[in-house]
Amino acid sequence: MDSVLPPQQTPDRMWPAVASMLDAVVAGYAAQPACQAAYPTLRADFTAVVTELAAQPRTVSTPAGDVVVDGFKVAQVLARSATEPGAAAELPRIVDDLARGDGSRAAAMLQGGAAPPGLTGHGLFYGVFCAELAGAPGDLLAGGRAAFPDLPTEVLSLVPQLPFLFADCTEWTVPSAPPSVREPARSELPVLVLAGALDGVTAPSNADLAAETLPNAVRVTFPDAGHDVTNWSPVCARTVVESFLARPDAPDLGCVAGLAPPVFTVG
Numbered sequence: 001m002d003s004v005l006p007p008q009q010t011p012d013r014m015w016p017a018v019a020s021m022l023d024a025v026v027a028g029y030a031a032q033p034a035c036q037a038a039y040p041t042l043r044a045d046f047t048a049v050v051t052e053l054a055a056q057p058r059t060v061s062t063p064a065g066d067v068v069v070d071g072f073k074v075a076q077v078l079a080r081s082a083t084e085p086g087a088a089a090e091l092p093r094i095v096d097d098l099a100r101g102d103g104s105r106a107a108a109m110l111q112g113g114a115a116p117p118g119l120t121g122h123g124l125f126y127g128v129f130c131a132e133l134a135g136a137p138g139d140l141l142a143g144g145r146a147a148f149p150d151l152p153t154e155v156l157s158l159v160p161q162l163p164f165l166f167a168d169c170t171e172w173t174v175p176s177a178p179p180s181v182r183e184p185a186r187s188e189l190p191v192l193v194l195a196g197a198l199d200g201v202t203a204p205s206n207a208d209l210a211a212e213t214l215p216n217a218v219r220v221t222f223p224d225a226g227h228d229v230t231n232w233s234p235v236c237a238r239t240v241v242e243s244f245l246a247r248p249d250a251p252d253l254g255c256v257a258g259l260a261p262p263v264f265t266v267g
Contacts, residue, residue: 001191001192001193001194001207001210002194002228002229002230002237003194003195003196003199003201003202003206003227003228003229004193004195004202004206004207004210005202005206006184006185006206006209006210007132007181007182007183007184007185008182008183008184008209009134009206009209010134010135010139011134011135011136011137011139011140011143011159012135012139012140012142012143012146013143013203013205013206013209014140014143014144014159014160015140015143015144015146015147015148015156015160016143016146016147016203016205017160017199017200017201017202017203017205017206018075018078018079018147018148018160018200019147019148020199020200020203020204020205021078021079021082021088021198021199021200021203021226022043022046022078022200024197024198024223024261025042025088025091025092025198025261025264026042026043027261028198028223028260028261028262028264029042029092029261029264031261032263032264034266035092035263035264035266038092038096038266038267039092039093039095039096039266042092042095042096045095045096045098045099046074046095047148047150047151048099049071049074049095049098049099050071050072050074050075050151050152050155051071051150051151051152052071053069053070053071053073053074053098054070054071054072054151054152054154054155055071055152057069057070057071058070058103060103060104060106060107062104062107062108062111064111065111067103067107067110067111069098069103069106069107069110071151071152071154071155072154072155072158072163073106073110074095074098074106075151075155075160076110076160076161076163077091077094077106077109077110078091078200079160079161079200079201080109080110080161081109081198081200081226082196082198082199082200082201082226082227083201083226083227083228084112084226085226085231085232086262087109087226088198088226088262089262089263089264089265090105090109090264090265091264092264092265092266093105093264093265093266093267094106094109126168126169126172126174127172127174129162129165129169130168130169130172130174131174131175131176131177131181132177132181132182133165133166133169134182136166137157137166140156140157140159140166141153141156141157144156144157160200160201161201184210184212184213185210185213185214186213186214187213187214187216188215188216189214189216190216190217190218190244190248190249191211191214191216191217191218192217192218192220192240192241192244192248192251193207193210193211193214193217193218193219193220194207194220194221194222194229194230194237194240195207195219195220195221195222195229196221196222196224196225196226196227196228196229196232196233197221197222197223197224197225197261198224198225198226198232198261198262199225199226199227200226200227201226201227202227204221207219207221216248216249218244218248218251220240220253220256221256222236222237222256222259223256223259223260223261224259224260224261224262225237233259235255236255236256236258236259239252239255240252240253240255240256
């Protein structure tokens with residue numbers, strides 16, 4: 001399993017996933033002297049920028065059109081960069097730019113990565129998500145406040161990546177899935193569970209949650225990867241998968257020890 005979303009996942013874990021990614025970015029750039037010197041107050045800057053733009057959004061003009069950057073969308077940049085290999089290396093610079101009044105890189109990231117028109121089956125998407133959605137908006141907010149106690153309520157009330165999911169599902173009236181859909185997966189079989197330290201969508205803690213009921217699970221976190229480990233770190237991921245298939249009780253994880261967070265962009 002790669003970048004797993006356990007069936008027992010609840011909304012209170014959504015914002016903590018974003019916080020986990022921010023923690024990984026901060027820890028990664030702190031070990032890089034040039035980046036640490038360039039962005040010594042990244043976490044505080046992130047909080048300040050989100051709060052400022054939640055109160056007063058900024059319109060950024062780009063060659064592709066205007067983008068309104070508000071507080072939620074700054075947090076969205078974190079989650080969006082988790083899905084694009086290499087994008088996380090830009091995060092400290094994007095936050096620093098925003099703190100200095102330059103939203104061009106943030107706007108470009110928000111514009112990129114969208115699926116081509118017609119690719120996503122929205123009816124199928126909402127049919128599944130809304131039927132299986134557990135918890136309530138209050139759970140989402142409680143998890144957000146625990147993860148980001150200084151961020152505004154209006155930001156933490158929105159679902160990361162799917163800001164209006166609860167409101168949309170109120171209109172998309174599909175029957176709730178049976179409770180069995182949200183039961184944890186249980187098995188004695190060996191299971192390989194991969195996670196990326198830079199995954200702000202399905203954080204490494206999701207893999208831990210899934211492994212709680214998989215006693216023979218092999219948990220592996222890749223420090224250089226975000227969402228979809230096999231896309232971010234294909235060579236090592238393939239080595240690990242092949243080794244697990246050959247020896248599920250003792251796979252060779254040596255290549256993971258040689259991985260490191262990306263070199264974050266400075267300047």
